[in-house]
Amino acid sequence: MNSVEGLVTQIQGLSSTASDVLSLHNVLKQADDSLHAESTRLLPFLDQLDPSKHSLGYLYFLEACTAGPVTTESASSFVLIIARFISSCAAEQIRLAPDKFISVCKRLKDQVLFLEEPLRAVAPMLAAIRKLQSSTENLTTLHPEFLLLCLLAKCYKTGLSILEEDIFEVDQPRDLYLYCYYGGMICIGKKYFRKALELLHNVVTAPMSTINAIAVEAYKKYILVSLIHHGQLSTSLPKYASTVAQRNLKSFCQPYVELANSYTNGKIADLEAYVQANMEKFGSDNNLGLVKQVVSSIYKRNIQRLTQTYLTLSLQDIANTVQLNSPKEAEMHVLQMIQDGEIYATINQKDGMVRFLEDPEQYKTCEMIERVDSSIQRLMTLSKKLTVLDELMSSDPMYLGKVGRERQRFDFDDFDSVPQRFNI
Amino acid sequence: MDGEDISNPLMEMCANGIAGVDDAPSSSTSTTERKNRPIISGEQLDIEAYAGLYSGRTKIKRLIFIAHHRDNTAMQLEALRMAYDELKKGENTQLFREVVQKIDDRLGPNYSMDAAWCAMVDRKADQRKDKLESELNAYRTNLIKESIRMGYNDFGDFYYAHGALGDAFKSYVRTRDYCTTSKHIIQMCLSAILVSIEMGQFTHVTSYVSKAEQTPEALDPITSAKLRCAAGLAHLEAKKYKLAARKFLEVGPELGNSYGEVIAPQDVATYGVLCALASFDRTELKNKVIDNINFRNFLELVPEVRELINDFYSSHYASCLEYLGNLKSNLMLDIHIHDHVETLYDQIRSKALIQYTHPFVSVDMRMMADAFKTSVAGLEKELESLITDNQIQARIDSHNKILYARHADQRNATFQRVLQTGNEFDWDVRTMLLRANLLKHEYNLRASRKI
Numbered sequence: 001m002n003s004v005e006g007l008v009t010q011i012q013g014l015s016s017t018a019s020d021v022l023s024l025h026n027v028l029k030q031a032d033d034s035l036h037a038e039s040t041r042l043l044p045f046l047d048q049l050d051p052s053k054h055s056l057g058y059l060y061f062l063e064a065c066t067a068g069p070v071t072t073e074s075a076s077s078f079v080l081i082i083a084r085f086i087s088s089c090a091a092e093q094i095r096l097a098p099d100k101f102i103s104v105c106k107r108l109k110d111q112v113l114f115l116e117e118p119l120r121a122v123a124p125m126l127a128a129i130r131k132l133q134s135s136t137e138n139l140t141t142l143h144p145e146f147l148l149l150c151l152l153a154k155c156y157k158t159g160l161s162i163l164e165e166d167i168f169e170v171d172q173p174r175d176l177y178l179y180c181y182y183g184g185m186i187c188i189g190k191k192y193f194r195k196a197l198e199l200l201h202n203v204v205t206a207p208m209s210t211i212n213a214i215a216v217e218a219y220k221k222y223i224l225v226s227l228i229h230h231g232q233l234s235t236s237l238p239k240y241a242s243t244v245a246q247r248n249l250k251s252f253c254q255p256y257v258e259l260a261n262s263y264t265n266g267k268i269a270d271l272e273a274y275v276q277a278n279m280e281k282f283g284s285d286n287n288l289g290l291v292k293q294v295v296s297s298i299y300k301r302n303i304q305r306l307t308q309t310y311l312t313l314s315l316q317d318i319a320n321t322v323q324l325n326s327p328k329e330a331e332m333h334v335l336q337m338i339q340d341g342e343i344y345a346t347i348n349q350k351d352g353m354v355r356f357l358e359d360p361e362q363y364k365t366c367e368m369i370e371r372v373d374s375s376i377q378r379l380m381t382l383s384k385k386l387t388v389l390d391e392l393m394s395s396d397p398m399y400l401g402k403v404g405r406e407r408q409r410f411d412f413d414d415f416d417s418v419p420q421r422f423n424i
Numbered sequence: 425m426d427g428e429d430i431s432n433p434l435m436e437m438c439a440n441g442i443a444g445v446d447d448a449p450s451s452s453t454s455t456t457e458r459k460n461r462p463i464i465s466g467e468q469l470d471i472e473a474y475a476g477l478y479s480g481r482t483k484i485k486r487l488i489f490i491a492h493h494r495d496n497t498a499m500q501l502e503a504l505r506m507a508y509d510e511l512k513k514g515e516n517t518q519l520f521r522e523v524v525q526k527i528d529d530r531l532g533p534n535y536s537m538d539a540a541w542c543a544m545v546d547r548k549a550d551q552r553k554d555k556l557e558s559e560l561n562a563y564r565t566n567l568i569k570e571s572i573r574m575g576y577n578d579f580g581d582f583y584y585a586h587g588a589l590g591d592a593f594k595s596y597v598r599t600r601d602y603c604t605t606s607k608h609i610i611q612m613c614l615s616a617i618l619v620s621i622e623m624g625q626f627t628h629v630t631s632y633v634s635k636a637e638q639t640p641e642a643l644d645p646i647t648s649a650k651l652r653c654a655a656g657l658a659h660l661e662a663k664k665y666k667l668a669a670r671k672f673l674e675v676g677p678e679l680g681n682s683y684g685e686v687i688a689p690q691d692v693a694t695y696g697v698l699c700a701l702a703s704f705d706r707t708e709l710k711n712k713v714i715d716n717i718n719f720r721n722f723l724e725l726v727p728e729v730r731e732l733i734n735d736f737y738s739s740h741y742a743s744c745l746e747y748l749g750n751l752k753s754n755l756m757l758d759i760h761i762h763d764h765v766e767t768l769y770d771q772i773r774s775k776a777l778i779q780y781t782h783p784f785v786s787v788d789m790r791m792m793a794d795a796f797k798t799s800v801a802g803l804e805k806e807l808e809s810l811i812t813d814n815q816i817q818a819r820i821d822s823h824n825k826i827l828y829a830r831h832a833d834q835r836n837a838t839f840q841r842v843l844q845t846g847n848e849f850d851w852d853v854r855t856m857l858l859r860a861n862l863l864k865h866e867y868n869l870r871a872s873r874k875i
Contacts, residue, residue: 168857171865173866176858202858205859207863240856309811312822314823359836361836362836363835368839371843379850
């Protein structure tokens with residue numbers, strides 16, 4: 001008891017300036033085990049600490065409190081406490097102990113899942129991410145947790161707001177895989193297939209030394225989204241994908257690869273038969289909804305191909321070419337596509353004709369010019385980033401050492417300023 | 425439109441009277457000049473005249489091929505009978521047995537298995553072979569180059585006559601080490617080419633043709649014509665129709681009937697024209713075929729083919745396609761081109777369609793269907809596939825049945841491409857930076873573990 005009270009007073013005293021906080025941190029680190037030993041009795045002491053001023057101490061106490069198993073009464077009270085803590089804590093202080101912070105947030109997630117109310121943790125988790133990130137380009141371990149909560153709570157829009165930001169720095173590869181996988185699922189839910197494809201592509205081509213289950217599941221969804229968005233699947237992964245992925249991914253996803261093959265053959269009856277035959281396999285992977293979208297997309301793709309060759313076409317002919325059952329169905333499909341903005345056409349119901357129009361975009365408006373301009377700006381910043389990274393890498397001592405050692409020398413003129421052995 | 429039954433040219437001939445002076449050259453019936461009569465034409469194939477164009481092994485092979493592919497029993501038996509007679513003059517017992525089996529006693533007792541003759545020929549062959557071998561060994565010990573070369577050559581001829589093509593080829597190739605003058609080399613190359621064509625190995629043909637053409641001495645025109653024919657055949661087999669056409673069109677008129685062991689001048693004309701039609705564009709067609717004086721001699725031998733190409737050039741597509749249809753059945757009986765007839769015909773038809781639509785902004789599909797003697801629905805399907813392959817830039821107005829030419833708007837297309845390239849660059853660089861970061865992280869991890 002005394003040590004705990006003593007800690008409390010220390011926290012209250014040493015939380016004002018940065019140097020004090022550092023010394024406090026050391027004290028807390030040493031006292032960590034004793035805190036964990038007294039975890040059941042720490043709850044009342046939390047009231048004596050102010051989360052915004054004494055964030056670091058509060059964090060340690062909180063982490064020790066929540067270390068035990070989750071029960072219903074403790075869960076609801078802890079959820080409130082943690083949520084309040086996250087919203088009011090000071091970012092610089094908690095960044096001194098990121099692991100503790102992360103484990104506290106994870107416990108929050110466990111508790112809301114236990115209570116089956118994931119929505120309660122969405123906003124706090126978002127705030128937590130903002131406080132933990134060193135910059136918006138940084139990926140923390142909390143990102144995938146947050147996306148998981150968004151998925152379970154079905155609030156995709158908040159998830160999307162995080163996905164808008166570009167990620168360039170990653171702490172743990174596993175975070176990236178999960179982040180991209182969940183992000184892909186959110187985008188699929190909102191039907192942003194292009195962004196979903198990008199995210200899933202990142203998982204599939206990320207450097208990895210062994211195949212992991214996340215990559216396999218991601219590849220299955222990648223195949224399906226690629227069929228919906230592009231109408232085709234490139235048969236091999238790009239060269240920069242890891243060798244393990246290139247060799248093994250396809251064998252794990254055999255039914256999906258065959259689905260892609262029968263899709264590209266273009267025979268709708270075959271495709272539907274194949275889907276029927278493999279229903280449980282797709283269902284066990286929870287991909288049934290996507291598969292159904294793939295089947296409906298084949299009609300769209302066939303109709304789009306027609307716009308390239310015909311100026312006007314009767315609904316009956318469309319129904320025959322695309323293998324639909326009646327002109328009425330063809331009309332429904334075309335109407336849906338016009339509304340979604342996938343084709344430009346007018347339907348003449350009197351003659352039963354569809355007239356295909358050109359894309360009315362003339363590229364002459366102010367908005368278009370702004371779009372091009374902003375694209376240019378964006379790409380220029382990106383290029384600069386690339387050059388900076390390249391320079392950093394070329395002056396990195398480890399890189400120079402490795403390159404210097406492995407260079408071939410043919411005569412004396414090759415001995416330039418790069419030393420052969422570069423001792424750090 | 426098969427020319428199975430009596431077709432129009434023949435009727436015209438009969439109606440106009442045999443002695444009448446006509447524009448249609450197919451009215452010449454003098455039997456003395458058999459070789460100049462149009463053999464490859466819309467009429468039913470006259471087997472005797474056709475076989476008369478060739479000599480040697482190819483004659484027999486062609487007759488067997490005709491018998492194999494013709495369903496008409498009378499023609500089958502005619503072809504097989506001629507093959508039998510020809511084989512009796514030669515020494516190839518294996519082919520003889522094959523032909524006898526095919527005849528199957530349908531031609532009477534004169535044309536059945538003559539086992540005695542076979543045995544005699546085989547015995548003589550063995551004797552000759554032993555003699556040749558001993559002679560060759562003698563020459564080899566004497567190390568007289570010229571004799572050794574002649575010895576191997578004789579061996580090659582012997583094997584060829586008996587149908588052992590592989591051994592013949594090997595023997596001819598062995599003479600290469602003993603060739604001293606360019607004439608020898610050319611002789612060797614020609615023999616090797618002949619055997620390779622019979623074997624169907626056209627890669628050898630190409631290599632030996634180039635070998636023969638590389639000799640320092642100038643070739644006499646007949647030899648160079650022969651070599652060009654062989655090269656053309658090799659390209660045809662390899663489905664390189666443009667190169668084949670060029671080779672056939674370069675064959676000089678001196679060829680005459682001198683290459684009857686391989687190809688007849690009528691064939692040169694037909695193959696050349698068909699390949700040219702399928703693969704040349706308009707300027708090349710005019711320069712190399714229509715204005716080609718040398719090639720005119722060949723075209724005279726096959727007047728239907730000549731009419732065909734003139735019609736195509738002057739855009740009379742209906743009659744051009746009609747000639748093609750008439751020729752088809754006879755072309756299917758030719759051993760070299762029967763595999764390629766369908767492809768060539770499809771290509772010629774597509775070219776005709778494309779050429780028809782090229783000068784117009786809008787085309788009435790009904791008139792076009794009349795010009796091509798097909799239905800509007802069928803024409804629409806054909807045009808659709810050509811548009812999808814991007815060979816015609818147009819769009820079909822299915823309601824009014826009009827084809828509208830459509831030229832891509834360059835400005836819009838450029839804008840689209842620019843925006844798309846920007847997006848792709850953006851995505852590529854971002855993912856690359858991400859991957860670089862991951863690799864660096866992994867490398868740091870490994871390095872820190874080592875330390």
